[in-house]
Amino acid sequence: MSSTPNAYALSMPDDDPRIAAVAADADAHFEDTVATLVDYLGYPSISCQPDNFDDVRRLAERVRDDVTALGLHNARLLELPDALPVVAAEWLDAGPDAPTVLIYGHLDIQPVERENWHTDPHEGVRSGERLFARGAADDMGGWLSHMAAIAAWFRGTDKLPCNVRLIVEGEEEIGSPNLERFMDAFPVAFDADVMVLTDCENPSTDVPGLTVSLRGLIEVELRCEALGADVHSGLWGGMVPDPALALCQHIAKLVDDDGRLVPGRRPITDEMRSSTSGVPLDDETIRGGAHLVEGVDPLPARGVPPGLWLWRQPSVTVLSTTLPVPGREKNAIRKTASALLSVRLAPDQSAEEMFAALQSAVGGYKPGGVKTTLHMTKAFGSGWLYQPKGPAFDAADRAYVKSWGHKLVRVGVGGSIPFVALFGRRFGDLPLILNGVLDPKSTAHGPNESMHLGVFRKAIAANVYLLDELGRLGKAALQAG
Ligand SMILES: [Zn+2]
Numbered sequence: 001m002s003s004t005p006n007a008y009a010l011s012m013p014d015d016d017p018r019i020a021a022v023a024a025d026a027d028a029h030f031e032d033t034v035a036t037l038v039d040y041l042g043y044p045s046i047s048c049q050p051d052n053f054d055d056v057r058r059l060a061e062r063v064r065d066d067v068t069a070l071g072l073h074n075a076r077l078l079e080l081p082d083a084l085p086v087v088a089a090e091w092l093d094a095g096p097d098a099p100t101v102l103i104y105g106h107l108d109i110q111p112v113e114r115e116n117w118h119t120d121p122h123e124g125v126r127s128g129e130r131l132f133a134r135g136a137a138d139d140m141g142g143w144l145s146h147m148a149a150i151a152a153w154f155r156g157t158d159k160l161p162c163n164v165r166l167i168v169e170g171e172e173e174i175g176s177p178n179l180e181r182f183m184d185a186f187p188v189a190f191d192a193d194v195m196v197l198t199d200c201e202n203p204s205t206d207v208p209g210l211t212v213s214l215r216g217l218i219e220v221e222l223r224c225e226a227l228g229a230d231v232h233s234g235l236w237g238g239m240v241p242d243p244a245l246a247l248c249q250h251i252a253k254l255v256d257d258d259g260r261l262v263p264g265r266r267p268i269t270d271e272m273r274s275s276t277s278g279v280p281l282d283d284e285t286i287r288g289g290a291h292l293v294e295g296v297d298p299l300p301a302r303g304v305p306p307g308l309w310l311w312r313q314p315s316v317t318v319l320s321t322t323l324p325v326p327g328r329e330k331n332a333i334r335k336t337a338s339a340l341l342s343v344r345l346a347p348d349q350s351a352e353e354m355f356a357a358l359q360s361a362v363g364g365y366k367p368g369g370v371k372t373t374l375h376m377t378k379a380f381g382s383g384w385l386y387q388p389k390g391p392a393f394d395a396a397d398r399a400y401v402k403s404w405g406h407k408l409v410r411v412g413v414g415g416s417i418p419f420v421a422l423f424g425r426r427f428g429d430l431p432l433i434l435n436g437v438l439d440p441k442s443t444a445h446g447p448n449e450s451m452h453l454g455v456f457r458k459a460i461a462a463n464v465y466l467l468d469e470l471g472r473l474g475k476a477a478l479q480a481g
Pocket of ligand 1: 138172
C-alpha cells in the first residue's frame with residue numbers, strides 16, 4: 001500500500017481481489033502520478049495568450065507520447081486550422097460487446113497574476129494536503145487521474161475492462177471555440193457509449209460531486225432617457241425626471257429585498273429540492289469561498305436550499321453603468337443613464353424567455369415617467385439541465401462508494417461551461433458523467449489554485465472502479481438503460 005503522508009484511507013472493499021489489487025497498485029504508484037502531474041504543471045499552457053500557444057502544443061505532444069507509453073493506441077494530435085490541437089487516443093481491444101467510454105479533459109490553463117500567488121504558479125508545490133499550481137485541479141489532475149487508473153489496469157491485467165477513448169483539448173479555458181468543429185471533423189474520435197467529462201467540482205473533499213446542471217447567460221442594456229441635454233440640478237431638480245435615479249429605481253425593482261432577481265424566477269419544485277439533497281453547502285463554505293467580510297452573512301436562504309438559489313434560479317449582476325464616476329461630478333441632471341446587466345438563466349430557461357420576463361417587468365414600471373428601453377446585447381448560451389438515470393450512474397455510484405465511501409451527490413454549476421453545454425447538445429442521449437478533482441478551496445481561475453491530494457487519490461481509485469463497473473455492465477445494458 002501507499003506510503004504517502006495523506007491520511008485518506010481508501011477502503012478498496014471490492015469483493016473481487018483482482019480489482020482490489022488494481023486499485024491498490026494505482027495507489028502504490030500515487031507518488032509517481034503526483035510527480036508526473038508536477039511535470040505537466042511546469043508547462044504554462046495558457047490558451048488565451050498567443051505567446052503560450054507553443055506551450056499548449058508542447059504539452060499536447062508530451063501527453064500524446066505519454067499515453068502511447070501507457071498502452072493506449074493511435075495516440076495523435078487532432079489538428080484544424082486556427083485551433084490548438086486536441087490529444088486523442090483509444091484502446092478498443094475489449095471487444096464489441098464492451099462499452100466504449102470517452103474520457104474528456106483539457107490541458108490548457110487560465111492566465112496567472114503572479115503578484116497574487118504565494119508560490120510560482122507554474123511549479124507544482126506541495127503544502128500540507130494540497131498541491132498548488134495553475135492547472136493542478138483545473139484540469140490536469142482531472143484527466144491525469146484517468147491516466148493513472150488506466151496505467152494500473154495495464155500493469156495489473158495487460159488490458160482494460162472496457163473500450164476507452166481519450167480526448168484532451170487545448171482550448172477549454174477560452175470557451176472551447178473549436179470543439180464542435182473537432183467533433184464534426186473527427187466524429188470517430190468522439191464515438192462512445194458513455195462519456196466521463198472530468199472538469200467539475202466536488203462539494204467537499206469528502207463528498208464526490210456529479211454535475212447535472214449549468215446556468216445560461218445573457219447580457220442586457222437598460223437605458224433611461226428624459227432630457228435633450230444635461231440641466232442644472234438647482235434650477236430643475238425636483239421638477240423634471242432624473243434618468244440616473246430612474247435607472248437605479250429600475251434596477252432595484254428587478255430584485256427582491258435580498259437582491260435576488262424576481263423576473264423569470266422558477267417556482268420551487270420537489271424535483272428541485274431533491275436534486276440538491278445531501279449537498280454540504282453550508283454558511284461556512286459560502287463565507288470562505290466568497291470572501292465575505294466580517295459582519296456580512298450569506299443571503300438568507302428563505303426556506304430554499306442555498307444550492308438551489310445558485311444552480312436553479314436566475315440572478316442579475318450590474319456589469320457597468322454610465323452613471324457619473326468620481327472626478328466627473330457636476331451639479332446637473334444627466335440627460336440619460338444606462339446600465340449593462342449580466343443575467344444568469346435558470347438551467348431550463350431560454351434567453352428569449354428571460355428577456356421577455358425582464359421586458360415586462362421594465363415596461364410595467366415608469367419611475368418619474370422616463371423613457372426606458374431594454375436590449376439584449378449578448379446571448380452566451382442557454383443552460384443545461386440533465387437527469388442522470390440508468391445503469392451507468394448506478395455503476396458510477398458503486399465505483400464511488402468503493403473509493404470515496406460515498407455515492408456521487410448531484411450538484412449544479414452557477415456559471416456556464418461551453419464544453420458541457422456542447423456535449424449536452426450533441427450527446428445528451430448518452431450517459432454523461434461529469435466529475436472532477438476540484439473542491440470548494442481549489443480557487444480555479446484565481447490565485448493559488450490547488451488540488452487536494454486526498455481527492456486526487458480517491459479520484460484515481462474511483463476511475464479504476466468506474467472502468468470495471470462500466471465494463472461489467474456491458475454495452476447492451478448501457479444502451480438499454
Ligand atoms: Zn476546466
